[in-house]
Amino acid sequence: MEITAQQFKIIENLLPIPRGNVKIANLQVLNAVLYVAEHGCKWRGLPKKFGRWHSIYMRANRWAKQGVLDDVFLALQDNDIINIQVDHVSLDSTAVKVHPDGTGAFKKNGPQSIGKSRAGWTTKIHMVAAGYNRAVAFSLSPGQAGDAPEGRKLLKSLENCGWEGTQVIMDKAYEGDETRQLVFDLGMTPVVPPKCNRLSIWEYDREVYRKRNEVERLFRRLKGFRRIFSRFDKLDVVFKFFIHFALIVDTLISVNRP
Template sequence: MGSRKQHRKPKPYPSDLTDAQWELIAPMVPVPSAGRPPIHSRRRIVDAILYVNRTGCSWRQLPHDFPKWETVYWYFKVWNESGVTDRIHDALRARVRDRGVRDPMASAGMVDAQAVKGADTVGTDTRGWDGAKRVNGRKRHLVTDTLGLLVVVLVTAGSVQDCDGGRRVLARAKTVIVVVWADGGYAGKLVAWVDTHCRIALDIVRKPRVQRGFAVLPHRWVIERTLSWLVCCRRLDHDYERLPAHSEAFIKWANDRAHDTTTRTDTGTPPMAIDPRIVTISKHLLTFAQPSHHSSAPASGHGVEGPLDETSPPRPGTVGVERT
């Protein structure tokens, strides 16, 4: 009995990739071509990054069954600097869109910002005071497609206004996006600037004058839902990163989602209730990116990018997610 327990395979963490999910991203995770042969598998490195992102633990508190935290952090930093993280995220997003009978390249989207408190590890040179939200920390500027999938992310000091951050993040998205919906914080001179310099049509979705209290607004609820999914990863509840680039990398790894939310919303079916036990965006994207053996979607829908079905907003309780 003792030897059987000793050689028993360790139970995987909820954030670990499945075999099918790893097969999808393995070709995009580079193998070191120089130096001595690696001791740890690339899959275990990815699992460790997902664990940090989902649980919010510090690098030094990684469980002992993972590689050493210095090794995991080194790969996290190198992959982000060399563009591996971007290539994985972009490839999986394109595959999800293709399964949803959408053009892999998004042409319409939403822009919004989220202010979060900065931990003591965030330096004064990259943090600031957001007077509107009364938060001392950083601000995340996001552009998503009409499914709520992340297209561009920019992390700035909290003192940066939404319109100023929107100018910078939309400039990054101008190569793919041609129409964007936004809230009233992006109104004014930004509309003309984006049209002139980025060739993007910025459409402001305003609240009805007769509105009292909370109401789901067309288009805007999609990115609001994405922002609420972000904080399900405990690493993103606050901003703990010394470098804004590392915050952006964790956002790409860690946008919590519910199974089937994307495809059901895209087809006009009301979204499913969000499971608070859901893991990170990479696992969600990998789930949708896996080949479907019973999908019979017509090919005629490819190349068409339209707004979401505004008659199918999220049910009450699906916009925000309680952390577990």
């Protein structure tokens, strides 16, 4: 897989003008990052066709620290590239195993959302998705963190989106009173089944709840990238760089997806 020139035109003006080794174009850097993300290889393992690996690494590292792909991701949301109508969103999380290369050096500068759970060293990716092909927001937490508290932080980020009346699809991990009340306070409608030990249960739209698989399908595509399926990076800023990159690539591909 590679990013085509036609797809690159969508985000070309959102990327900074190359500096340093200008012989390597931004499209070439993006396809090199795509190779690393897909294959999970080290930067030194890049094929020579992409150019000098260190030059590509330095530009990618600079983009990660400057939040370049964060801005591209937000710009794609604002431009509504994939042109879908938001009538519901899905909230969920997935766990990612941390490779031994990604553990240790906890005194290294920068946040590291890595924690020890039953599955060992893991990181959780929490995500709000609108449909199967559009991530709205995501965050990272240590693997042992609860879903509901992190989910509420993401939901609060939707406060000024103008999505009043939107249905929020969640599984039973988010059926607590505090989470449901937050959804109501945001002017949205929670679609979440009550737990079996609830004294007072509520009705929910079972037909809409079936669409919860959309965020699962998005997670499945993300984990097709080996640098996301297994976390090799100690710092959150680098791991988020690859997640933003994968989401951007998925959006660009979805433009031509039926």
